[in-house]
Amino acid sequence: MVVQGKNRQKKKTAIIGVLFISPLIIYFIVFQLTPIIMSFGISFTEWNWRTPPVFVGFNNYIELFTNRIIYPNFWKSLWVTIQYMLMSVPLSVVTTLIVSAMLNSKIKGEKFFKSAFFIPSVTAGVAISAIWMFLIDPTYGVVGAINRACGTNINLIGRTTTALPLMAIMAVWSGLGYNVLIMLSAMKNINPSLYEACEIDGGGTIRKFFHVTIPNVAPTILFLCVTSTIGSLQAFDQMYLMTGGGPDGSTTTFMLEIYNMIFSYQEVGTASAMSYILFAVILAITLMGQGFLPGQKERRLFARKVKNGKQLKAN
Amino acid sequence: MENSLKQTKSRKRLRIKPARILLYTVLILLAVSFIFPYVWLISASFKEPSQIFNTTFSLIPLDGNGKIHFVIQNYISAIEYLNLSKVFGNTMIVCFANTLLNLFFNALAGYAFARIQFKGRDIIFKIMIASMMVPGAIMTIPNLIISRTLVIDDTLLVLILPFVMSVYNVFLMRQQFLGLNKEIEEAAIMDGAGHFRIFFTIALPLVSPMLVVLGITTFMWNYNNFMWALVATQSPDVFTLARSLGSLISAGQNNPSMYPQMLAGSVIVSAPLIVIFFALQRYILKGINIGGVKE
Numbered sequence: 001m002v003v004q005g006k007n008r009q010k011k012k013t014a015i016i017g018v019l020f021i022s023p024l025i026i027y028f029i030v031f032q033l034t035p036i037i038m039s040f041g042i043s044f045t046e047w048n049w050r051t052p053p054v055f056v057g058f059n060n061y062i063e064l065f066t067n068r069i070i071y072p073n074f075w076k077s078l079w080v081t082i083q084y085m086l087m088s089v090p091l092s093v094v095t096t097l098i099v100s101a102m103l104n105s106k107i108k109g110e111k112f113f114k115s116a117f118f119i120p121s122v123t124a125g126v127a128i129s130a131i132w133m134f135l136i137d138p139t140y141g142v143v144g145a146i147n148r149a150c151g152t153n154i155n156l157i158g159r160t161t162t163a164l165p166l167m168a169i170m171a172v173w174s175g176l177g178y179n180v181l182i183m184l185s186a187m188k189n190i191n192p193s194l195y196e197a198c199e200i201d202g203g204g205t206i207r208k209f210f211h212v213t214i215p216n217v218a219p220t221i222l223f224l225c226v227t228s229t230i231g232s233l234q235a236f237d238q239m240y241l242m243t244g245g246g247p248d249g250s251t252t253t254f255m256l257e258i259y260n261m262i263f264s265y266q267e268v269g270t271a272s273a274m275s276y277i278l279f280a281v282i283l284a285i286t287l288m289g290q291g292f293l294p295g296q297k298e299r300r301l302f303a304r305k306v307k308n309g310k311q312l313k314a315n
Numbered sequence: 316m317e318n319s320l321k322q323t324k325s326r327k328r329l330r331i332k333p334a335r336i337l338l339y340t341v342l343i344l345l346a347v348s349f350i351f352p353y354v355w356l357i358s359a360s361f362k363e364p365s366q367i368f369n370t371t372f373s374l375i376p377l378d379g380n381g382k383i384h385f386v387i388q389n390y391i392s393a394i395e396y397l398n399l400s401k402v403f404g405n406t407m408i409v410c411f412a413n414t415l416l417n418l419f420f421n422a423l424a425g426y427a428f429a430r431i432q433f434k435g436r437d438i439i440f441k442i443m444i445a446s447m448m449v450p451g452a453i454m455t456i457p458n459l460i461i462s463r464t465l466v467i468d469d470t471l472l473v474l475i476l477p478f479v480m481s482v483y484n485v486f487l488m489r490q491q492f493l494g495l496n497k498e499i500e501e502a503a504i505m506d507g508a509g510h511f512r513i514f515f516t517i518a519l520p521l522v523s524p525m526l527v528v529l530g531i532t533t534f535m536w537n538y539n540n541f542m543w544a545l546v547a548t549q550s551p552d553v554f555t556l557a558r559s560l561g562s563l564i565s566a567g568q569n570n571p572s573m574y575p576q577m578l579a580g581s582v583i584v585s586a587p588l589i590v591i592f593f594a595l596q597r598y599i600l601k602g603i604n605i606g607g608v609k610e
Contacts, residue, residue: 258452
């Protein structure tokens with residue numbers, strides 16, 4: 001009798017549980033799972049939106065990788081994206097570390113600086129593109145004023161050599177505030193006794209930064225590396241808005257090329273194949289990143305060390 | 316003894332000073348590089364178009380004779396180009412609908428994943444977490460097809476339904492519910508309360524700080540969402556602010572004569588979020604700590 005009641009109770013709970021997650025499950029199936037599977041299927045077809053798709057096997061992937069006449073932009077856009085990543089990620093992480101360490105050195109006006117750096121993070125990306133377009137305009141903007149004053153002819157956005165670095169700097173600028181907040185909260189969690197120990201050993205500011213700060217925020221550094229890498233591999237908005245991929249394809253990122261593939265060339269199958277190639281790259285980088293994370297064992301060891309240090313001090 | 320300690324302390328402070336000056340100089344210069352573009356944007360947006368293109372550099376809007384002269388002409392033409400009254404309404408509908416629906420459904424699911432035992436729960440959760448690694452590019456084409464199938468393409472619904480929930484937010488909500496003290500809930504169960512009542516009267520109020528944070532971030536994300544709006548909406552009647560400003564900017568890409576409207580439009584589109592940020596700064600900054608990594 002009691003057991004039966006318990007079972008009924010369990011059943012009732014399960015029904016409620018399923019009820020609670022059912023909106024999420026419907027959403028997940030319709031707008032996440034189905035698209036992931038569909039895209040995979042489409043990547044094996046030739047399709048131009050209008051006529052029915054034709055199954056072509058691995059042809060899209062093979063053609064993308066090997067046929068430079070039909071897809072001259074595939075390798076180029078991949079290379080542009082990797083260059084963009086190699087410029088923006090290290091610059092972003094190093095700047096974040098330095099600025100966070102500066103803000104963490106008991107300065108006055110920490111809140112002011114944090115807010116100032118955070119403004120671009122709450123500005124619509126579209127508006128940031130507009131601001132920068134005007135800022136660096138060789139005739140009218142600030143760069144234009146410099147050009148007139150010094151008689152130079154700086155045109156950052158119109159040259160193949162400077163357009164992409166400019167995009168990377170813009171990305172670092174607009175993401176800095178957010179990254180600094182994450183990094184700063186990690187730095188504030190560092191046990192102060194570690195700094196004291198380093199000081200007793202005669203360590204100065206620089207040594208404290210490299211021997212205490214960096215090892216202790218390593219997981220956060222890794223987190224920022226992975227997230228900004230994933231973000232940079234999917235860069236689209238600013239290139240689409242500011243350069244349209246030019247000059248001469250020097251800012252045509254992989255995402256922009258996918259967009260062109262869908263809407264300009266109407267090669268939906270090839271575009272899907274490209275999106276899966278991007279997925280593979282992101283997956284590889286994420287897994288590599290996880291490999292660098294300190295394992296459970298090391299972390300426990302570290303925690304014990306800190307604990308022992310505390311006890312020693314107490315004694 | 317005490318004296319010498321004080322002395323070394325004060326000496327130390329003195330020695331550090333030049334480094335401190337350098338520190339503040341760098342930080343202030345950096346802060347200027349963040350604030351200056353905005354100041355300059357606002358000033359330029361109030362200039363007469365001929366003055367924007369004028370060669371003399373000035374932060375204060377001036378007329379031809381060097382007198383202070385604010386014009387709102389750029390704003391009028393930007394409001395017209397952006398179709399502001401319609402587009403602002405659209406943006407608010409999309410942002411509020413998505414924020415409220417997100418909060419409700421994500422909290423509901425997060426609670427179930429944290430607190431209600433049933434078969435298959437953990438495997439479902441794991442599948443969803445794994446799906447977070449899939450880049451948005453993969454969803455673009457199928458979501459366009461699905462929107463057409465559901466006959467919501469080129470309507471406001473196409474900007475709402477695909478973002479009505481978020482696996483990442485469900486994950487964060489679950490973490491919050493897991494962190495709640497179980498005793499209160501157990502006591503409520505003893506009193507005969509069901510999960511519905513516990514969720515609405517006990518659990519949900521306890522995680523309200525997280526709800527505020529997720530509400531703000533969801534709102535901002537939808538406000539800024541550009542790429543999907545670009546591919547999924549074509550009629551200006553269903554544009555959002557970001558989408559509408561985007562088309563103004565790509566029109567001005569090779570046409571500097573559009574700059575005055577572009578600048579005014581950028582101020583119009585950025586101002587609401589920046590104002591919200593400064594008003595709700597406390598919650599937003601806290602939210603980023605929650606969303607960031609925890610060791």
